[in-house]
Structure formats: structure tokens, C-alpha cells
Amino acid sequence: MFSHFQDLGRNLSSEAQSFLDDAKNHLDNVVDIAASGHLVDQARIRALQAAAMIKSPPRPETLTGSGASARLGERVADRGTTRAMIVTTAGLQKRGTLDALLGALSDRGVEAVVYDKVEPDPGYQIILDGVQQYKDNNCDAVIAVGGGSAIDAAKAIVACYSNDKTPSELVGFMKVRKQVVPFSAVPTTAGTGSEVTVASVVTDPEKNAKYSIVSLKIVPSLVALDPDLTLTLPPAITAASGLDALTHAVESYVSPIKTEESADLSLRAAATIAENLPKAYEDGQDRKVREELAMASFEAGLAFTRAGVGYVHAIAHQLGGMYHMVHGEANAILMPHVMDFYKPKAKADLASLARALGAGSEDESEDQLADAFIAKLLELNAALDIPKTAAPLREEDIPEIAERALKEADGNYPVPRYMEQADCEAILRKILPDQT
Numbered sequence: 001m002f003s004h005f006q007d008l009g010r011n012l013s014s015e016a017q018s019f020l021d022d023a024k025n026h027l028d029n030v031v032d033i034a035a036s037g038h039l040v041d042q043a044r045i046r047a048l049q050a051a052a053m054i055k056s057p058p059r060p061e062t063l064t065g066s067g068a069s070a071r072l073g074e075r076v077a078d079r080g081t082t083r084a085m086i087v088t089t090a091g092l093q094k095r096g097t098l099d100a101l102l103g104a105l106s107d108r109g110v111e112a113v114v115y116d117k118v119e120p121d122p123g124y125q126i127i128l129d130g131v132q133q134y135k136d137n138n139c140d141a142v143i144a145v146g147g148g149s150a151i152d153a154a155k156a157i158v159a160c161y162s163n164d165k166t167p168s169e170l171v172g173f174m175k176v177r178k179q180v181v182p183f184s185a186v187p188t189t190a191g192t193g194s195e196v197t198v199a200s201v202v203t204d205p206e207k208n209a210k211y212s213i214v215s216l217k218i219v220p221s222l223v224a225l226d227p228d229l230t231l232t233l234p235p236a237i238t239a240a241s242g243l244d245a246l247t248h249a250v251e252s253y254v255s256p257i258k259t260e261e262s263a264d265l266s267l268r269a270a271a272t273i274a275e276n277l278p279k280a281y282e283d284g285q286d287r288k289v290r291e292e293l294a295m296a297s298f299e300a301g302l303a304f305t306r307a308g309v310g311y312v313h314a315i316a317h318q319l320g321g322m323y324h325m326v327h328g329e330a331n332a333i334l335m336p337h338v339m340d341f342y343k344p345k346a347k348a349d350l351a352s353l354a355r356a357l358g359a360g361s362e363d364e365s366e367d368q369l370a371d372a373f374i375a376k377l378l379e380l381n382a383a384l385d386i387p388k389t390a391a392p393l394r395e396e397d398i399p400e401i402a403e404r405a406l407k408e409a410d411g412n413y414p415v416p417r418y419m420e421q422a423d424c425e426a427i428l429r430k431i432l433p434d435q436t
């Protein structure tokens with residue numbers, strides 16, 4: 001995903017704005033933040049936190065375990081659906097990923113219209129064509145099946161159809177006014193967490209830019225986490241998507257706006273991923289391991305919906321945009337360095353993550369445990385054949401990447417320690433090829 005919360009800070013709703021003054025009064029560490037020029041950023045983040053407290057993101061009803069996608073089909077039928085549009089990619093249908101779901105719908109007399117034109121980074125036209133197909137076929141429900149792109153496209157389709165708007169009219173914060181049509185999701189990778197988040201990332205091909213539609217209304221109401229559908233994921237995709245989920249868990253845990261609930265979800269997801277991802281990488285056929293990872297990805301998605309992501313995502317998005325690096329891999333390469341940067345302000349949290357992952361030992365200091373957690377991240381990367389450097393990164397691009405990353409993060413992402421341009425550039429130089 002691109003910037004889950006990119007538009008939040010720039011398009012504060014009046015509800016959130018009204019919390020700005022209050023939020024300023026609750027700033028932690030004001031002197032330090034003011035000295036670094038991030039007072040307004042921090043106030044915006046606090047305002048968003050306050051707004052989020054008022055209206056928590058809805059949590060989808062979840063079906064889990066082998067056969068969950070067929071059970072989702074049954075549930076959709078039981079809800080009185082007559083014609084469901086499946087939003088997916090052409091490859092998944094060919095591989096038979098939809099078979100169990102389509103069978104369950106058909107057995108219960110629900111007609112299925114398959115819209116399989118979704119591509120990675122779905123553009124406006126894919127969304128508009130999907131809306132047209134939904135109308136032409138008189139559908140009365142949408143089921144997304146796929147990775148982040150399919151689910152994000154489906155979110156945009158239901159939002160545009162139900163509100164009679166184009167994607168560009170809905171880009172931004174809370175612009176989806178009307179309730180959307182019944183909407184379910186079946187994620188087929190354990191990583192993006194899109195099945196549970198409030199954001200849909202859509203691409204404007206004219207501007208070659210990605211934007212987020214952010215709304216509580218586009219969270220699916222029903223989700224199936226079916227390990228059967230992830231058994232054939234290749235090891236490299238398993239590793240990258242799992243590490244994306246781990247990044248969601250870690251970034252949401254070190255967030256200054258985490259809640260007790262989001263912190264529990266983050267820690268549990270991080271521990272589950274660290275334990276199970278190397279197993280899934282070695283043997284993709286283990287259903288139990290796949291199920292654990294699907295649930296952990298879902299929980300990490302819930303956690304970052306509440307507590308946000310941080311600089312790992314902000315920088316990784318630029319590497320994705322500029323060089324088309326795989327999102328999860330870019331996150332994984334960056335995460336140890338960003339955590340090391342956070343360390344002076346996040347020792348206790350990094351130590352808690354170390355304890356959750358079984359890194360270090362109980363008699364060690366917080367400082368040592370924080371280092372043990374960072375070492376554990378590097379160890380995981382090595383076990384999953386993640387390189388230490390970003391192969392396409394070029395020295396001459398570093399200032400622009402850093403500038404764009406800080407623009408994305410500042411005021412939008414809650415982070416324990418703010419970066420300046422030089423800090424961000426220094427991190428990027430650490431992952432330059434031929435320098436490690």
C-alpha cells in the first residue's frame with residue numbers, strides 16, 4: 001500500500017480540527033519537539049488521534065480456517081444477495097483460487113459476475129470500469145479476492161458506486177458520505193492488511209501519483225482468512241508480504257498514539273510473524289503456519305489502522321514509486337535502520353518487542369534488549385534472503401527520496417522521533433549498494 005494516512009493530515013475534517021487546540025495542551029516533550037520544528041506535526045497527529053478515539057474503525061466479522069472462503073460465499077448468500085461481483089485479478093481466477101467461493105455462491109443460487117481486470121497499483125479507469133460492470137449486471141454485493149490491489153480496487157468501486165462519484169472526487173479524508181453496498185474481502189496474501197484498513201490506494205495515471213481514499217465506510221463488513229488460498233504463494237512473495245505485516249506490527253507498536261488494544265495486537269502479530277514466517281518460507285504447504293500468518297497480518301492491519309505507520313513506510317513508498325521495489329522487501333531492508341534511529345526515544349518499546357520475539361535475555365538492560373530486537377530483525381531478513389541494500393538505489397536520488405519521504409510522513413505519521421533531511425539521507429546511504 002502507498003500512504004495509508006497520507007491525506008489525513010492535509011485534509012483534516014472539521015471534527016479533527018476542533019481537537020487541535022486540545023491536542024497542543026497534551027503534547028509530550030514540547031521543548032524537544034519545538035526545537036526540532038515539529039510542533040505542528042505533533043499537534044496534527046494528536047488531533048487525528050483524538051478524532052480516531054471518537055469513532056473507532058469498524059472491525060469486520062471474520063471467518064477463519066481451511067474452507068473459510070466457501071463459508072464466506074454461504075454467508076453472502078444468506079444475507080439475501082442475488083448477484084455478487086467478484087473483484088480480482090485474472091491470474092487468481094486461472095489458478096483456481098476463486099473455485100471454492102464460486103461453488104458456494106452457485107450452490108445457493110447466487111450469480112457471480114467476475115471482474116478480473118485489477119492490476120497492481122489500480123488506476124482510476126479500472127475503478128470506473130468496475131463500477132460500470134456492477135451497474136450493467138445489476139449486482140447487489142461486492143466480494144474482493146486477492147492481495148492489496150484487488151481489495152483496494154474493490155473499496156474504491158463500492159465507494160464510487162454508492163456515492164455516485166469518481167475516484168478523484170473521493171480521494172482524501174472521510175469524503176465517502178453514503179453507506180456502501182454489502183462488501184466482503186478474501187485476502188490471498190498475508191501482508192497488506194487492506195482487508196481491515198480504512199484506506200484504498202488508487203493511482204492517477206495522468207499525474208503518475210498515488211492517492212488514498214480514507215473512510216470508515218470502506219472497511220469490508222465480512223472477511224475470510226483462508227489458509228488454503230495462500231498455500232501456493234511463492235516463497236519470495238510469502239517473505240515480502242509477511243515482512244510488510246511485521247512492519248505494520250512494529251511501526252504501530254512504537255507509535256506514540258498506540259492504545260492498549262492496538263499495542264496488544266501489534267505485539268501478538270509481531271511475535272507470530274517472527275515465529276511462523278521462516279517456517280512458511282521453508283514449507284509453504286503448512287496450513288497451520290499459513291493460518292497463523294493470515295491472522296497476524298489481519299491483527300497488524302487492525303493495529304496500524306488505529307496507531308499508524310512511520311518512517312519505514314514513508315521511505316519505502318518512495319523506493320516503490322521511484323524504482324518499483326517490492327513494498328515488503330523495501331520495508332524489511334529499512335526497518336532495522338529506522339528502529340536504530342528511533343532507539344534514543346523508543347528504548348522501552350523496542351525492548352518490549354525483543355521480549356515478545358524472544359530476543360535477548362531477561363537480565364539484559366532496556367538498551368541491550370533494544371539492540372537485540374534490531375539484531376533479530378536483521379537475522380529474520382537473512383533467513384528470508386532479504387538483501388541488506390536496496391539494489392536500484394542511486395546516490396544522486398537520495399536527497400529527493402528523503403525530501404519526499406519526510407513530506408509524506410510529517411504531520412501524517414505518528415513517530416517516536418522526528419527525522420530531519422540529513423537523518424533520512426544518512427539512513428538511505430546505509431542501504432546503498434556496495435556500501436555494506
Ligand SMILES: [Fe+2]
Nearest residue numbers: 001192244313
Ligand atoms: Fe505496508
